[in-house]
Amino acid sequence: MKDEQVKDIAKILLGAGLIFAGIGHLTFARKPFQAQVPDWVPLKKDDTVVSSGFVEIAMGTSLILAPKKYKKEVGQLAAALFVCVFPGNISQFVNKRSAFGLNTDNRRFLRLFFQPVLIYWALKSTGNKL
Template sequence: MKEENIKEIARILLGTSLIFAGISHLTFARKDFKAQVPDWVPLKKDDTVVYSGIVEIALGSALVFTPEKHKRKVGKIAAAFFIGVFPGNISQFTHKRSAFGLNSDNKRFVRLLFQPMLVYWAIKSTGDRNP
């Protein structure tokens, strides 16, 4: 399979995953997502979850449907979003908040290691098609 096709599949998979995550923010996983909101965020936890869910749906849609000429920019924005929400994962770990089956320090710590992979995925799947 060509690298271009792999990137396309990876980009669409990331986009649809973000859309799903965004929908889950607004519906069935709302309570779990509140556990990730750091106490220092100046908004109500529920509002933060709703707003981040809307952003995830928008980013996911952009990853899936953006024209070729804007894909790199959308990938960078998605990577910045993953960096921006990382403090929530750190907060869940440091405050020992159980959510999403992350009910031990080890599981919450391992979750932290996946965030850099999401940043890489966003950049790599939207990078140059023809180097």
């Protein structure tokens, strides 16, 4: 399998994951996602979860369907999204909020290290130089 094919598959998987998470924000995982919204966010937690769900669906769709000439920019936007939601992961850890099986300090702490992986994945799968 060629390097470009691997990147395309990785990009599609990331996009599908974002779409799935976005749907979760709007439906079956709405309450658990509220555990990640920092208290300093000026919107109601549910409004934040719903809004971010729409953003994740749009971002996932863009990763999958955007024309090749925009794939680097879409990857940069996806990476920026993962940077922007990172404070939610920190908030969940600091405030000891359980959700998604993250019900211990160790699990919530280890989750923090997954965010850089998502950022790398978004950039690398869209051909951005690291």
